[in-house]
Amino acid sequence: MATVTITVNGKKRSAAIEDRTLLVQFLRETAGLTGTHVGCDTSQCGACVVHVDGKAVKSCTMLAAQADGAQVTTIEGLAQDGALHPVQAAFREHHGLQCGFCTPGMIMAAVDMINRYPAGLDEETIRKELDGNICRCTGYHNIVKAIKAASDTMRGMAQAAE
Amino acid sequence: MYETTYHRPKTLAEAGSLLAKSDEAKLLAGGQTLIPTMKQRLAAPSDVIDLRHIEDLKGITETPSGGVRIGAAVTHAEVASSDIVKRQLPGVATLAGGIGDPHVRHMGTLGGSIANNDPAADYPAALLALGATVVTNKREIAADDFFTALFETALGEDEIVTAVVFPKAEKSAYAKYPNPASRYAMAGVFVAKLGDGSVRVAATGAGQGGVFRIGAMEQALGSNWSADAVAGVKVSDGDLLADIHGSAAYRANLLTVMAKRAVAAAG
Ligand SMILES: Cc1cc2nc3c(=O)[nH]c(=O)nc-3n(C[C@H](O)[C@H](O)[C@H](O)COP(=O)(O)OP(=O)(O)OC[C@H]3O[C@@H](n4cnc5c(N)ncnc54)[C@H](O)[C@@H]3O)c2cc1C
Ligand code: FES
Ligand code: FES
Secondary structure (H helix, E strand, C coil): CEEEEEEEEEEEEEECCCCCCCCCHHHHCCCCCCCCCCCCCCCCCCCCCCECCCCEEEEHHHHHHHHHEEECHHHHHHCCCCCCCCHHHHHHHHHHHHHHHCCHHHHHHHHHHHCCCCCCCCCCHHHHHHHHHCCCCCCCHHHHHHHHHHHHHHHHHHHHHC | CCCCEEECCCCHHHHHHHHHHHCEEEEEEECCCCHHHHHHHCCCCHHHHHHHHCCHHHCCCCCCCCEEECCCEEEEEHHHHHHHHHHHHHHHHHHHCCCHHHHHHHHHHHHHHHHHCCCCCCCHHHHHHHEEEEEECCCCCEEHHHHECCEECCCCCCEEEEEEEEEEEEHHHHHHEEECCCCEEEEEEEEECCCCEEEEEEEEEEECCCEEEEEHHHHHHHHHHHHHHHCCCCCCCHHECCCECCCCHHHHHHEEEEEEEEHHHEE
Protein backbone atom coordinates (compact mmCIF):
# COMPACT_ATOMS: atom_id res chain seq x y z
CA MET A 1 0.00 0.00 0.00
CA ALA A 2 1.14 3.48 -0.76
CA THR A 3 -0.46 6.88 -1.09
CA VAL A 4 -0.67 8.03 -4.65
CA THR A 5 -1.58 11.57 -5.73
CA ILE A 6 -2.73 12.11 -9.29
CA THR A 7 -4.20 15.29 -10.74
CA VAL A 8 -7.21 14.07 -12.69
CA ASN A 9 -8.88 16.62 -14.96
CA GLY A 10 -7.30 19.42 -12.96
CA LYS A 11 -8.37 18.10 -9.55
CA LYS A 12 -5.85 16.51 -7.16
CA ARG A 13 -6.87 13.05 -5.97
CA SER A 14 -4.96 11.20 -3.27
CA ALA A 15 -5.67 7.66 -2.14
CA ALA A 16 -3.96 4.81 -0.35
CA ILE A 17 -3.97 1.97 -2.86
CA GLU A 18 -2.27 -1.37 -3.44
CA ASP A 19 0.85 -1.00 -5.58
CA ARG A 20 -0.61 -3.40 -8.16
CA THR A 21 -3.58 -1.10 -8.84
CA LEU A 22 -3.79 -0.18 -12.53
CA LEU A 23 -4.32 3.44 -13.51
CA VAL A 24 -7.67 2.49 -15.08
CA GLN A 25 -8.80 0.96 -11.78
CA PHE A 26 -7.75 4.10 -9.93
CA LEU A 27 -9.75 6.24 -12.35
CA ARG A 28 -12.88 4.09 -12.34
CA GLU A 29 -12.96 2.78 -8.79
CA THR A 30 -11.14 5.38 -6.69
CA ALA A 31 -11.95 8.54 -8.62
CA GLY A 32 -15.37 7.26 -9.73
CA LEU A 33 -14.78 8.31 -13.33
CA THR A 34 -16.24 5.44 -15.34
CA GLY A 35 -15.97 7.05 -18.77
CA THR A 36 -12.62 5.30 -19.27
CA HIS A 37 -13.45 1.75 -20.37
CA VAL A 38 -11.75 -1.65 -20.31
CA GLY A 39 -12.32 -3.61 -23.49
CA CYS A 40 -9.63 -6.26 -23.39
CA ASP A 41 -6.95 -7.83 -21.23
CA THR A 42 -4.23 -7.83 -23.87
CA SER A 43 -3.45 -4.08 -24.15
CA GLN A 44 -4.77 -4.00 -27.71
CA CYS A 45 -8.20 -2.34 -27.85
CA GLY A 46 -7.56 1.24 -26.71
CA ALA A 47 -10.91 1.67 -24.90
CA CYS A 48 -8.89 2.76 -21.85
CA VAL A 49 -6.84 5.54 -23.50
CA VAL A 50 -6.29 8.64 -21.33
CA HIS A 51 -3.65 11.37 -21.45
CA VAL A 52 -0.81 11.23 -18.92
CA ASP A 53 1.20 14.46 -18.90
CA GLY A 54 -0.31 15.29 -22.27
CA LYS A 55 0.34 11.97 -24.04
CA ALA A 56 -2.15 9.26 -24.96
CA VAL A 57 -1.47 6.02 -23.10
CA LYS A 58 -3.37 2.84 -22.30
CA SER A 59 -4.45 3.20 -18.67
CA CYS A 60 -4.87 -0.59 -18.42
CA THR A 61 -1.14 -0.98 -19.06
CA MET A 62 0.20 1.39 -16.44
CA LEU A 63 0.22 1.15 -12.66
CA ALA A 64 -1.44 4.01 -10.81
CA ALA A 65 1.84 4.26 -8.88
CA GLN A 66 3.66 5.01 -12.16
CA ALA A 67 1.32 7.99 -12.60
CA ASP A 68 1.95 9.30 -9.05
CA GLY A 69 2.53 13.04 -9.41
CA ALA A 70 1.28 13.15 -13.00
CA GLN A 71 -1.50 15.11 -14.70
CA VAL A 72 -4.16 12.83 -16.17
CA THR A 73 -6.95 13.85 -18.52
CA THR A 74 -9.90 11.52 -19.08
CA ILE A 75 -12.93 11.80 -21.35
CA GLU A 76 -14.75 13.55 -18.48
CA GLY A 77 -12.17 16.35 -18.60
CA LEU A 78 -12.68 17.41 -22.22
CA ALA A 79 -15.93 19.39 -22.22
CA GLN A 80 -15.53 22.91 -20.84
CA ASP A 81 -18.38 24.79 -19.15
CA GLY A 82 -20.94 22.41 -20.59
CA ALA A 83 -19.72 22.84 -24.18
CA LEU A 84 -18.49 19.70 -25.95
CA HIS A 85 -14.85 19.58 -27.04
CA PRO A 86 -14.60 19.97 -30.87
CA VAL A 87 -13.70 16.28 -31.18
CA GLN A 88 -16.74 15.25 -29.13
CA ALA A 89 -18.93 17.56 -31.19
CA ALA A 90 -17.55 16.09 -34.42
CA PHE A 91 -18.23 12.50 -33.26
CA ARG A 92 -21.85 13.51 -32.61
CA GLU A 93 -22.23 15.42 -35.86
CA HIS A 94 -20.70 12.66 -38.02
CA HIS A 95 -22.29 9.74 -36.19
CA GLY A 96 -18.86 8.43 -35.12
CA LEU A 97 -20.33 5.99 -32.61
CA GLN A 98 -22.90 3.25 -32.40
CA CYS A 99 -22.78 1.41 -29.05
CA GLY A 100 -20.30 3.96 -27.73
CA PHE A 101 -18.06 1.52 -25.88
CA CYS A 102 -14.87 2.39 -27.77
CA THR A 103 -15.75 6.09 -28.02
CA PRO A 104 -13.96 7.52 -24.94
CA GLY A 105 -10.70 5.87 -26.06
CA MET A 106 -11.28 6.90 -29.69
CA ILE A 107 -11.84 10.52 -28.69
CA MET A 108 -8.80 10.65 -26.36
CA ALA A 109 -6.68 9.08 -29.13
CA ALA A 110 -8.09 11.59 -31.63
CA VAL A 111 -7.29 14.61 -29.45
CA ASP A 112 -3.72 13.34 -29.00
CA MET A 113 -3.40 12.70 -32.76
CA ILE A 114 -4.66 16.19 -33.65
CA ASN A 115 -2.18 17.69 -31.15
CA ARG A 116 0.68 15.82 -32.83
CA TYR A 117 -0.33 16.88 -36.37
CA PRO A 118 -0.96 20.62 -36.05
CA ALA A 119 -0.65 21.00 -39.84
CA GLY A 120 -3.71 18.78 -40.32
CA LEU A 121 -4.58 15.16 -41.00
CA ASP A 122 -5.48 13.17 -44.11
CA GLU A 123 -7.55 10.01 -44.12
CA GLU A 124 -4.58 7.67 -44.55
CA THR A 125 -2.74 9.15 -41.57
CA ILE A 126 -5.86 9.01 -39.39
CA ARG A 127 -6.37 5.32 -40.20
CA LYS A 128 -2.74 4.53 -39.45
CA GLU A 129 -2.83 6.48 -36.20
CA LEU A 130 -5.90 4.49 -35.11
CA ASP A 131 -3.88 1.24 -35.04
CA GLY A 132 -4.30 1.07 -31.26
CA ASN A 133 -8.07 1.61 -31.10
CA ILE A 134 -10.56 -1.10 -31.96
CA CYS A 135 -14.23 -0.52 -32.70
CA ARG A 136 -16.62 -3.47 -33.06
CA CYS A 137 -19.51 -1.43 -34.48
CA THR A 138 -18.84 1.36 -36.89
CA GLY A 139 -16.50 0.05 -39.55
CA TYR A 140 -14.40 3.12 -38.74
CA HIS A 141 -15.65 5.27 -41.64
CA ASN A 142 -17.54 7.76 -39.53
CA ILE A 143 -14.84 7.80 -36.86
CA VAL A 144 -12.30 8.77 -39.50
CA LYS A 145 -14.71 11.40 -40.90
CA ALA A 146 -15.27 12.86 -37.42
CA ILE A 147 -11.55 13.10 -36.68
CA LYS A 148 -10.86 14.72 -40.05
CA ALA A 149 -13.63 17.27 -39.44
CA ALA A 150 -12.43 18.00 -35.90
CA SER A 151 -8.86 18.42 -37.09
CA ASP A 152 -10.02 20.92 -39.74
CA THR A 153 -12.16 22.83 -37.21
CA MET A 154 -9.37 23.00 -34.64
CA ARG A 155 -6.89 24.23 -37.26
CA GLY A 156 -9.35 26.93 -38.22
CA MET A 157 -9.72 27.91 -34.56
CA ALA A 158 -5.94 28.03 -34.11
CA GLN A 159 -5.54 30.21 -37.22
CA ALA A 160 -8.33 32.54 -36.13
CA ALA A 161 -6.61 32.95 -32.76
CA GLU A 162 -3.35 34.04 -34.39
CA MET B 1 -2.22 -9.45 -11.04
CA TYR B 2 -0.39 -10.72 -7.98
CA GLU B 3 0.74 -8.30 -5.31
CA THR B 4 3.93 -6.39 -5.90
CA THR B 5 5.85 -3.48 -4.41
CA TYR B 6 6.57 -0.44 -6.56
CA HIS B 7 9.86 1.49 -6.33
CA ARG B 8 10.86 4.73 -8.04
CA PRO B 9 14.65 5.15 -7.87
CA LYS B 10 16.19 8.45 -9.00
CA THR B 11 19.64 7.06 -9.82
CA LEU B 12 21.07 4.08 -11.61
CA ALA B 13 23.00 3.05 -8.47
CA GLU B 14 19.80 3.04 -6.44
CA ALA B 15 18.04 0.93 -9.10
CA GLY B 16 20.97 -1.48 -9.15
CA SER B 17 20.94 -2.02 -5.41
CA LEU B 18 17.14 -2.50 -5.33
CA LEU B 19 17.51 -5.10 -8.07
CA ALA B 20 20.34 -6.90 -6.29
CA LYS B 21 18.42 -6.99 -3.00
CA SER B 22 15.69 -9.34 -4.21
CA ASP B 23 15.69 -12.46 -6.38
CA GLU B 24 12.17 -11.77 -7.56
CA ALA B 25 12.46 -8.07 -8.44
CA LYS B 26 11.98 -6.85 -12.00
CA LEU B 27 12.84 -3.66 -13.81
CA LEU B 28 9.82 -1.75 -15.12
CA ALA B 29 10.50 0.53 -18.09
CA GLY B 30 7.52 1.32 -20.35
CA GLY B 31 5.60 -1.64 -18.95
CA GLN B 32 4.17 -2.45 -22.39
CA THR B 33 5.36 -6.04 -22.13
CA LEU B 34 5.80 -6.52 -18.38
CA ILE B 35 2.39 -5.22 -17.25
CA PRO B 36 0.33 -7.33 -19.69
CA THR B 37 2.43 -10.33 -18.58
CA MET B 38 1.77 -9.55 -14.90
CA LYS B 39 -1.95 -9.09 -15.58
CA GLN B 40 -2.04 -12.57 -17.08
CA ARG B 41 -0.15 -13.85 -14.01
CA LEU B 42 2.65 -15.10 -16.23
CA ALA B 43 5.03 -12.92 -14.23
CA ALA B 44 4.81 -12.23 -10.50
CA PRO B 45 7.69 -9.98 -9.47
CA SER B 46 7.86 -9.24 -5.73
CA ASP B 47 9.09 -5.75 -6.58
CA VAL B 48 8.97 -3.57 -9.68
CA ILE B 49 11.67 -0.94 -10.15
CA ASP B 50 10.52 1.97 -12.31
CA LEU B 51 13.30 3.20 -14.62
CA ARG B 52 11.40 6.21 -16.02
CA HIS B 53 12.74 8.72 -13.52
CA ILE B 54 16.48 8.10 -13.92
CA GLU B 55 18.16 10.92 -15.85
CA ASP B 56 21.14 8.77 -16.90
CA LEU B 57 18.84 6.52 -18.96
CA LYS B 58 17.38 9.37 -21.02
CA GLY B 59 18.49 11.40 -24.00
CA ILE B 60 19.56 10.97 -27.61
CA THR B 61 22.99 12.33 -28.57
CA GLU B 62 25.26 12.23 -31.61
CA THR B 63 28.64 10.59 -30.90
CA PRO B 64 31.88 12.29 -32.02
CA SER B 65 32.26 9.66 -34.79
CA GLY B 66 28.83 10.38 -36.29
CA GLY B 67 26.96 7.58 -34.56
CA VAL B 68 24.01 7.95 -32.21
CA ARG B 69 23.64 7.08 -28.54
CA ILE B 70 20.10 6.43 -27.32
CA GLY B 71 19.32 6.06 -23.60
CA ALA B 72 17.62 2.83 -22.52
CA ALA B 73 14.53 4.62 -21.18
CA VAL B 74 13.95 6.64 -24.35
CA THR B 75 10.51 5.85 -25.75
CA HIS B 76 9.71 4.62 -29.25
CA ALA B 77 7.85 7.91 -29.90
CA GLU B 78 10.91 9.96 -28.90
CA VAL B 79 13.17 7.95 -31.22
CA ALA B 80 10.70 8.20 -34.12
CA SER B 81 10.51 11.99 -33.84
CA SER B 82 14.17 12.71 -33.03
CA ASP B 83 15.86 14.96 -35.58
CA ILE B 84 19.24 13.36 -34.84
CA VAL B 85 17.92 9.84 -35.47
CA LYS B 86 15.98 10.88 -38.59
CA ARG B 87 19.13 12.46 -40.05
CA GLN B 88 21.76 9.88 -39.04
CA LEU B 89 19.77 6.65 -38.90
CA PRO B 90 16.53 7.04 -40.85
CA GLY B 91 15.94 3.28 -40.68
CA VAL B 92 15.83 3.40 -36.88
CA ALA B 93 13.36 6.31 -36.92
CA THR B 94 11.07 4.39 -39.30
CA LEU B 95 11.38 1.26 -37.20
CA ALA B 96 10.50 3.03 -33.93
CA GLY B 97 7.56 4.80 -35.59
CA GLY B 98 6.14 1.45 -36.70
CA ILE B 99 6.16 -0.32 -33.33
CA GLY B 100 2.68 -1.19 -32.09
CA ASP B 101 0.46 1.90 -32.00
CA PRO B 102 0.82 5.52 -30.82
CA HIS B 103 -0.12 4.72 -27.21
CA VAL B 104 2.38 1.85 -26.97
CA ARG B 105 5.04 4.11 -28.52
CA HIS B 106 4.44 6.80 -25.86
CA MET B 107 5.42 4.32 -23.12
CA GLY B 108 7.55 1.49 -24.59
CA THR B 109 11.32 1.91 -24.48
CA LEU B 110 14.39 0.79 -26.39
CA GLY B 111 15.91 -0.87 -23.30
CA GLY B 112 12.74 -2.80 -22.49
CA SER B 113 12.38 -4.00 -26.06
CA ILE B 114 15.89 -5.39 -26.39
CA ALA B 115 16.00 -6.85 -22.85
CA ASN B 116 12.82 -8.74 -23.69
CA ASN B 117 14.14 -9.99 -27.07
CA ASP B 118 10.77 -11.09 -28.39
CA PRO B 119 11.40 -12.97 -31.68
CA ALA B 120 8.83 -10.69 -33.36
CA ALA B 121 10.15 -7.41 -31.90
CA ASP B 122 11.58 -4.79 -34.24
CA TYR B 123 14.57 -3.24 -32.44
CA PRO B 124 16.74 -6.39 -32.37
CA ALA B 125 16.96 -6.21 -36.20
CA ALA B 126 18.28 -2.62 -36.07
CA LEU B 127 20.90 -3.40 -33.43
CA LEU B 128 22.15 -6.49 -35.25
CA ALA B 129 22.20 -4.92 -38.72
CA LEU B 130 23.98 -1.80 -37.53
CA GLY B 131 26.43 -3.71 -35.32
CA ALA B 132 25.37 -1.58 -32.34
CA THR B 133 26.82 -1.78 -28.84
CA VAL B 134 24.62 -2.37 -25.81
CA VAL B 135 25.87 -0.45 -22.77
CA THR B 136 24.91 -1.72 -19.32
CA ASN B 137 25.67 -0.64 -15.76
CA LYS B 138 28.49 -3.23 -15.82
CA ARG B 139 29.96 -3.50 -19.35
CA GLU B 140 29.52 -3.10 -23.10
CA ILE B 141 28.12 -5.93 -25.21
CA ALA B 142 28.24 -6.17 -29.01
CA ALA B 143 24.82 -6.75 -30.58
CA ASP B 144 26.29 -9.90 -32.21
CA ASP B 145 26.71 -11.36 -28.69
CA PHE B 146 23.65 -9.81 -27.03
CA PHE B 147 20.67 -11.66 -28.54
CA THR B 148 21.31 -15.26 -27.53
CA ALA B 149 17.99 -17.10 -28.05
CA LEU B 150 14.19 -16.60 -27.99
CA PHE B 151 13.47 -14.17 -25.14
CA GLU B 152 17.10 -14.65 -23.99
CA THR B 153 19.94 -12.15 -23.90
CA ALA B 154 23.49 -11.97 -22.58
CA LEU B 155 22.30 -9.79 -19.68
CA GLY B 156 23.25 -11.05 -16.22
CA GLU B 157 20.87 -11.26 -13.24
CA ASP B 158 21.37 -7.74 -11.90
CA GLU B 159 22.38 -6.03 -15.11
CA ILE B 160 20.60 -2.92 -16.39
CA VAL B 161 20.78 -1.71 -20.00
CA THR B 162 21.68 1.98 -19.86
CA ALA B 163 22.02 2.89 -23.55
CA VAL B 164 22.58 1.63 -27.07
CA VAL B 165 25.34 3.15 -29.20
CA PHE B 166 24.79 2.90 -32.94
CA PRO B 167 27.77 3.47 -35.25
CA LYS B 168 27.70 5.90 -38.16
CA ALA B 169 25.85 4.50 -41.15
CA GLU B 170 25.81 5.69 -44.75
CA LYS B 171 22.47 4.07 -45.36
CA SER B 172 19.90 2.40 -43.15
CA ALA B 173 16.33 1.28 -43.74
CA TYR B 174 13.75 -1.08 -42.27
CA ALA B 175 10.72 -2.73 -43.82
CA LYS B 176 8.30 -4.93 -41.93
CA TYR B 177 5.21 -6.87 -42.66
CA PRO B 178 3.18 -6.42 -39.47
CA ASN B 179 0.81 -9.00 -38.17
CA PRO B 180 -2.50 -7.22 -38.85
CA ALA B 181 -3.80 -7.93 -35.32
CA SER B 182 -0.79 -7.52 -33.03
CA ARG B 183 1.40 -5.19 -35.16
CA TYR B 184 4.46 -7.26 -34.25
CA ALA B 185 6.63 -8.31 -37.20
CA MET B 186 5.65 -11.36 -39.26
CA ALA B 187 8.89 -10.59 -41.03
CA GLY B 188 11.05 -7.50 -40.76
CA VAL B 189 14.34 -6.76 -42.53
CA PHE B 190 16.84 -4.06 -41.59
CA VAL B 191 19.54 -3.20 -44.16
CA ALA B 192 22.59 -1.09 -43.34
CA LYS B 193 25.65 0.20 -45.14
CA LEU B 194 28.07 1.26 -42.42
CA GLY B 195 30.58 4.11 -42.42
CA ASP B 196 33.38 1.69 -43.38
CA GLY B 197 31.41 0.51 -46.43
CA SER B 198 30.46 -2.89 -45.00
CA VAL B 199 26.90 -4.14 -45.49
CA ARG B 200 24.85 -5.92 -42.85
CA VAL B 201 21.31 -7.32 -43.10
CA ALA B 202 19.25 -8.63 -40.17
CA ALA B 203 15.84 -10.27 -40.04
CA THR B 204 13.29 -10.39 -37.23
CA GLY B 205 9.87 -12.02 -36.79
CA ALA B 206 10.84 -14.98 -38.90
CA GLY B 207 13.64 -16.94 -37.21
CA GLN B 208 13.04 -19.87 -34.85
CA GLY B 209 15.95 -18.63 -32.77
CA GLY B 210 15.00 -14.96 -32.94
CA VAL B 211 16.82 -12.24 -34.86
CA PHE B 212 19.50 -13.37 -37.38
CA ARG B 213 21.74 -12.03 -40.13
CA ILE B 214 21.21 -12.97 -43.78
CA GLY B 215 24.71 -13.54 -45.13
CA ALA B 216 23.67 -14.16 -48.74
CA MET B 217 21.91 -10.79 -48.89
CA GLU B 218 24.92 -9.04 -47.33
CA GLN B 219 27.14 -10.48 -50.08
CA ALA B 220 24.72 -9.59 -52.84
CA LEU B 221 24.35 -6.00 -51.61
CA GLY B 222 28.08 -5.68 -50.96
CA SER B 223 28.80 -5.93 -54.67
CA ASN B 224 25.59 -4.31 -55.94
CA TRP B 225 23.49 -2.12 -53.61
CA SER B 226 20.10 -2.42 -55.29
CA ALA B 227 16.71 -3.99 -54.74
CA ASP B 228 17.38 -6.25 -57.74
CA ALA B 229 20.44 -7.69 -56.00
CA VAL B 230 18.35 -9.14 -53.15
CA ALA B 231 15.35 -10.07 -55.31
CA GLY B 232 16.94 -13.37 -56.24
CA VAL B 233 18.14 -14.28 -52.74
CA LYS B 234 15.90 -16.88 -51.10
CA VAL B 235 16.28 -17.61 -47.38
CA SER B 236 16.05 -21.33 -46.63
CA ASP B 237 12.82 -22.01 -44.73
CA GLY B 238 14.42 -24.75 -42.61
CA ASP B 239 15.06 -22.50 -39.60
CA LEU B 240 12.06 -20.19 -39.98
CA LEU B 241 9.03 -19.89 -37.73
CA ALA B 242 5.78 -21.56 -38.72
CA ASP B 243 2.62 -20.74 -36.76
CA ILE B 244 -1.07 -19.91 -37.25
CA HIS B 245 -0.07 -16.59 -38.82
CA GLY B 246 2.04 -18.07 -41.60
CA SER B 247 4.14 -21.01 -42.77
CA ALA B 248 7.93 -21.03 -42.92
CA ALA B 249 7.82 -20.85 -46.74
CA TYR B 250 5.51 -17.81 -46.56
CA ARG B 251 7.90 -16.08 -44.15
CA ALA B 252 10.87 -16.93 -46.39
CA ASN B 253 9.12 -15.17 -49.26
CA LEU B 254 8.22 -12.21 -47.03
CA LEU B 255 11.90 -11.81 -46.09
CA THR B 256 12.91 -11.34 -49.71
CA VAL B 257 10.06 -8.90 -50.32
CA MET B 258 10.86 -6.89 -47.16
CA ALA B 259 14.57 -6.81 -48.07
CA LYS B 260 13.72 -5.41 -51.52
CA ARG B 261 11.50 -2.74 -49.94
CA ALA B 262 14.13 -1.82 -47.36
CA VAL B 263 16.89 -1.41 -49.97
CA ALA B 264 14.55 0.67 -52.15
CA ALA B 265 13.72 2.88 -49.16
CA ALA B 266 17.41 3.29 -48.28
CA GLY B 267 18.07 4.61 -51.78
C1 LIG C 1 -0.39 -3.67 -28.29
C2 LIG C 1 1.11 -3.80 -28.35
C3 LIG C 1 1.73 -3.85 -29.58
C4 LIG C 1 3.13 -3.97 -29.66
N1 LIG C 1 3.70 -4.02 -30.90
C5 LIG C 1 5.03 -4.14 -31.01
C6 LIG C 1 5.67 -4.17 -32.30
O1 LIG C 1 5.03 -4.03 -33.33
N2 LIG C 1 7.02 -4.32 -32.34
C7 LIG C 1 7.77 -4.42 -31.20
O2 LIG C 1 8.98 -4.54 -31.31
N3 LIG C 1 7.20 -4.38 -29.98
C8 LIG C 1 5.86 -4.25 -29.85
N4 LIG C 1 5.29 -4.18 -28.60
C9 LIG C 1 6.17 -4.25 -27.42
C10 LIG C 1 6.65 -2.87 -27.04
O3 LIG C 1 7.59 -2.40 -27.98
C11 LIG C 1 7.30 -2.84 -25.67
O4 LIG C 1 7.39 -1.49 -25.33
C12 LIG C 1 8.65 -3.46 -25.52
O5 LIG C 1 8.72 -4.75 -25.98
C13 LIG C 1 9.07 -3.51 -24.06
O6 LIG C 1 9.51 -2.25 -23.69
P1 LIG C 1 9.01 -1.61 -22.34
O7 LIG C 1 9.83 -0.39 -22.16
O8 LIG C 1 7.57 -1.45 -22.38
O9 LIG C 1 9.51 -2.68 -21.26
P2 LIG C 1 8.81 -3.36 -20.01
O10 LIG C 1 7.55 -4.00 -20.38
O11 LIG C 1 8.79 -2.39 -18.88
O12 LIG C 1 9.92 -4.46 -19.70
C14 LIG C 1 10.12 -5.58 -20.54
C15 LIG C 1 11.24 -6.46 -19.96
O13 LIG C 1 12.50 -5.82 -20.08
C16 LIG C 1 13.11 -5.64 -18.81
N5 LIG C 1 13.78 -4.33 -18.86
C17 LIG C 1 13.17 -3.13 -19.14
N6 LIG C 1 14.10 -2.16 -19.20
C18 LIG C 1 15.31 -2.74 -18.96
C19 LIG C 1 16.64 -2.23 -18.90
N7 LIG C 1 16.92 -0.95 -19.10
N8 LIG C 1 17.63 -3.11 -18.63
C20 LIG C 1 17.38 -4.43 -18.44
N9 LIG C 1 16.12 -4.95 -18.49
C21 LIG C 1 15.11 -4.12 -18.75
C22 LIG C 1 11.98 -5.72 -17.80
O14 LIG C 1 12.41 -6.16 -16.55
C23 LIG C 1 11.06 -6.75 -18.46
O15 LIG C 1 11.49 -8.05 -18.21
C24 LIG C 1 3.91 -4.05 -28.47
C25 LIG C 1 3.28 -3.99 -27.22
C26 LIG C 1 1.90 -3.86 -27.15
C27 LIG C 1 1.24 -3.79 -25.81
S1 FES D 1 -8.50 -2.08 -22.06
FE1 FES D 1 -7.91 -2.78 -24.04
S2 FES D 1 -6.09 -1.67 -24.36
FE2 FES D 1 -6.62 -1.06 -22.36
S1 FES E 1 -19.11 2.17 -31.30
FE1 FES E 1 -19.39 0.19 -30.49
S2 FES E 1 -17.33 -0.47 -30.24
FE2 FES E 1 -17.07 1.35 -31.32
